[in-house]
Amino acid sequence: MTRNEGDRPLILSLGGINMDLVTFSDRLPADGETVVGDRFVTYPGGKGANQAVAAARMGARSAMIGRVGDDTFGPQLVDLLQSVGVETSAVGVTSETNSGIAVISVGEGGQNRIVQVLGANETCGDAEYDAVAALLPHASALMLQLEVSVSLSIRVAELAASQGVNVILDPGPVRAVPNEFHQWVSIITPNETEAEALVGYAIADAHTAANAAGGLLARGVGSAVIKLGAQGAYWADGQASGMVPAFAVEAVDTVAAGDAFNGALAVALSEGHPLETAVRWGCAAGALSVTRIGAQGSMPERHAVMALLN
Structure with a gap:
């Protein structure tokens, strides 16, 4: 049963x-090459923040837990989260440290x-x-x-799993994780x-x-969803499996498509939909996000999303 206040x-x-x-x-550019670009912009991003915005825009109550630096970017990042309805009381500030940044080069297509x-x-x-524990x-x-320490992620995953809360892990950026992590993960959602x-071979x-997906299930995760970009997404839960095709759109910027996917997936599951349906919601959200430029700004x-699904 979904645990919520009201209907959200x-x-x-x-x-x-x-x-x-x-x-x-x-x-x-190729290695060692310089190319001349035609535009430079700044956008709020970060996989955690993107997914929090994605969940908020899909109609859930969304709370962000994380930290920004005491630079000029920190207040901007918090204000932008608040502007789309994300709760930020658990976003801290680390002194004498820069906020996280991502330097992104976007080419044709x-x-x-x-x-x-x-x-x-x-x-x-x-x-x-402590903030996660209070909200769980x-x-x-x-x-x-x-994008935060693996040890912290393992600790909160174990706590959430012990309380019956779905733990959805997007394993990016790629880092080594101990096998024990997998047993606390309800759904893992890597891209190719x-x-x-x-798993050690090309997808x-x-x-x-x-x-x-079979290899990841064998490590102890509850379900595995492999995001295949323009091909769609493959899902498996140990009892059933299938391929959800992608929605045909014209991509202009693929940044954060996976975050849109995860936010929609989380909301669908939290509303009681089965995994296959949740993956379809994710594919639709991801498809819409690539038609827009930016990270948080592209979360649909x-x-x-409902119109595309229908």
């Missing part, structure tokens, strides 16, 4: 809060390359654990990524690159995604 589930996101510094050019500097995100610890009794899902890093289609509203 509470979704928690513990993770990165970044400012994205984005360049646009006709093509991405929306393909991107990203370099992150985690900054204040890496200072999350006991205070954030009211929550339906806890979304995690790997992350899945390859986890290119539904067949290889099925093999990867619920009515648009």
Whole structure:
């Protein structure tokens, strides 16, 4: 049963809060090459913050747990979260530390390359654990990524699992995680690159995604969803499995598509929908996000996702 107040589930996101510094050019440079771009912009991002915004725009109550630095970006990042309805009382400030940033190069067709500097995100610890603990009794899902320490993520995942709260892990950016982590994860949602890093071979289609999902289930996760970009997403829960095709759209910027996917997935599951339906919601949200430029700004509203699904 969904645990909520009224009709809106509470979704928690513990993770990165970044400012994205984005360049646009006709093509991405090769190693050692300089290309001339045509535009530079800054956008609020960070996988944790993106997913919190995605959940809020899908109609859930959304709470962000994380940290920003005491630089000029910190207050901007918090204000922007608040402006879309994300609760930020558990967002702390780390002194003499920069906020997380991501330097993103976007080429033709929306393909991107990203370099992150985690900054204040890496200072999350006991205070954030306590914040998650205080909110869990009211929550339906806890979304995690790997932009905060793995040890903290394991601690909160174990706590959430012990209280029957769904733990949804987006294993990016790729980091080594101990096998014990998997037993606390309800759903793991890697993209092709992350899945390859986890299982040790290339993920290119539904067949290889099925093999990867089986390997992740064997490690102890409850369910596995492999995000395959323009192909869609493969899901498996140990009893059933399937491939959900992507929605046909014209991509302009693929940044944060996976975060839109996870936010929609979390809300669908928290509203009692089965995994296959939740994956369809995720695919629809991800498809809409790539038609817009930016990270948090590309997270779609619920009515648009429902219209695409219908």
